[in-house]
Amino acid sequence: MTVLQTKQLTKKFGSFTALDGVDIQVNQGEVYGFIGPNGAGKSTTIRILLGMMKATQGEAEIFGKDAWRKAVDIHRDIAYVPGDLNLWPNLTGGEVIDLFGKLRGNMNQEKREKLLRRFDLDPEKKCRTYSKGNRQKVALVSAFATDADLYILDEPTSGLDPLMECIFQESVLEAKQEGKSILLSSHILSEVEQLCDRVGIIRDGKMIETGTLQELRHLTRTSIYLETKQPVPALAEQGGVHNLEIKEDGVSFQIDTEYMDSLFQYVSGFGIVKLESAPPTLEDLFMRHYEGTSEGGPS
């Protein structure tokens, strides 16, 4: 079942096109990773989905309801965590969490206490005195303490320490086990790798790739380290081979996934002694997609 969907979503700020025909679909019970370089349009998409901005064109729906017109109804069943949260300086973290819970109307007191302990957050401090990471925890505790159906998280872990990052990931997986859906925008690739079932990549306001991590990996190269009895002639000239380097006892290079088969048939004739293959890292994948971002964006 589709929980969240945009169709040909377009947003213009004056003459600048921030979003250009964005299609996203998040299904029930899945964690959808929404990634892309800075200024690609992730936060803009999310703000339209939250009914805070009006799309210039296209549709944005959550639970099958229009994101702009039915914002209030939708918001009863979602929880949002922004990347940078400013709070009321003279209220305590506990007060803010309760306020959010009261407004959403579905806060779970038990979960609240549990999460406060887990995230090690002191709810009695005034927001003015919280550190950046602690401010972020206020939003996270408030979000995961609600029984929402959809969590929209926009760089939710910026400023968290690695221990807290772990606890965040646990909380997301727990929510997923309960059948909740999650839209996660993040620059932390390990987080995306750990959590996301599917990933969408946006650049310059356009979706350039969508799929499971498995599928996306096919689009990229595998790193190979190879030692053979006899040196392999003309290796660099073989199709799909990149970045060839001669090492002490062997060679290392990268190979496009679709040329894997033909290359190994070719090298097997030279007596393979040692073969190490490393799957493409997410970094590789993203680097390839992020590169070529024009500086000023599209227009």
Added chain:
Amino acid sequence: MAEKRFNNTLPLLGMICRQERLQLPLWLAGLAGFTLIVAISFTNLYTNERELQEIAQSMINPAVTALVGPGYGIDNYTYGAMMAHQMLGMTALITGIMNILLITRHTRANEEDGRLEMIRSLPTGRLSNIGAAMLTAVIINLLLAVVIGFGLYTLQIESMEWEGSLLYGAALGAIGLFFAAVTGLLAQLSESARGVTGFSIGILLLAYAVRAIGDVSNETLSWLSPFGWVLGTEAYVNNYWWPIAVTLGTAVIVTVFAFYLNAIRDLEAGFVPSKPGRKHASFLLHHPFGLAFRLQRTGIIAWGAAMLMFGAMYGSVLGETESFFEEIDMLQEFIQPEAGYSITEQFLTMLMAVMAMASTIPGVMAMMRLKAEEKKERSENLLSLAVSRNKLMGSYALLALLHGFIMLSLAGLGMGLAGNAVMEESLSVWGFYEAAVVYLPAMWIMIGMALFFIGLSPAFAGVTWAYLLYSFIVVYLGGLFQFPDWVTNLTPFGHIPQLPVEDFKLAAAAGLTGIAIILAAAGFISYNRRDIEG
């Protein structure tokens, strides 16, 4: 309503009330206390019919009319008529400021700081936040109206009967709501909280100025200003209620328009599109002073234009005053005539004091900007570079001094040029200018005080505003009430010689300047010692 635009407004209202649990009660107590104390002191100052009539005569002239508004019921100048004449306009002005600050805090400031984003992600309607802010304004203005209305009545002062007292309170509540609505509207147009406050106060002062000009020269003009409306209630004299209805009606219309704009716009957007700026920093931005100037450039230009106009306006009133006194030759209590100087010139000194204090506002604001920068963690950015604290604070102090000086000069020149043009026997323009700049030492003390508190602890810097407000009340009302000397002596503005009626006193000027220097030095020293807050 399908979109549920006002969903969850009440919890947000509760939230605002929680945050305001200290500030608003203080405002309320201040405004109500001030009004009641003045009402009581009137009965002590003027004990019989004859004294009342004397003061009535002294109050009816263009200069006073421009300052406080037209008097009604002059032939039977009761305590009530006196209250409505002398106090209502000014109290309305302060009520307006309270509302402007309140609404900005809970609309655009909230939005600019990103808090509204979180609130809007909850099941709150698009208009719930502004709705809650406006409801707060309704509550506080209603309270103000009731407390002042009942309060004045319970004083049981002769002539301050039931209906007039309630109307007096209602007039304040109505003008408060009017400016709450105007601020709500501007919060939709301007993208920064600073802009909202600035423009709203600008409109407030403009409305007051329109009323002043209208009351002196053309009554129809006064009816364009909300201050004209609330003074037109003629409380305690004729008790007209319809101007209250007009004010409230307009407030409702403006509010509806603000709501409409709020509902159709994007979060954190305004209606003035931002255009791309420069690629490189101009030469100005090569020094912290340049940055301080650049940040406040728009404000300096706007204040400059306003002060020039303000000066010119009062200058032209002087002409009216002169011809007025040529017609009626009567001795005044309001301003004790001094040998050799015309009554008009004595009014001039009073207007000059008011303008000097008005010019002090932008000067102190320029200094206070340092505090705002620190609070938003932007001072850190500079201090982490090769910028010393002295250099940073010095840049803001210099800008504040220059800013104040320029504003005072413009006000003095505006008044001089206009006054010189309309008066028959007038000072030279230079004479006007001197009468203005003689206030510089007092202004320096105010800026020095702001600097002192910013150095000590930004949390207390607001005391400077309270002190300026105190000075304003003392000087403004000093002519009416014979305050004990120490009350006047507590404000630096009370020590400034009133040119041209009095002679320049070097000792006073030097003393005040000395105090300003000491305050500043203490400020610099403690700024170097304390933690930079975030």
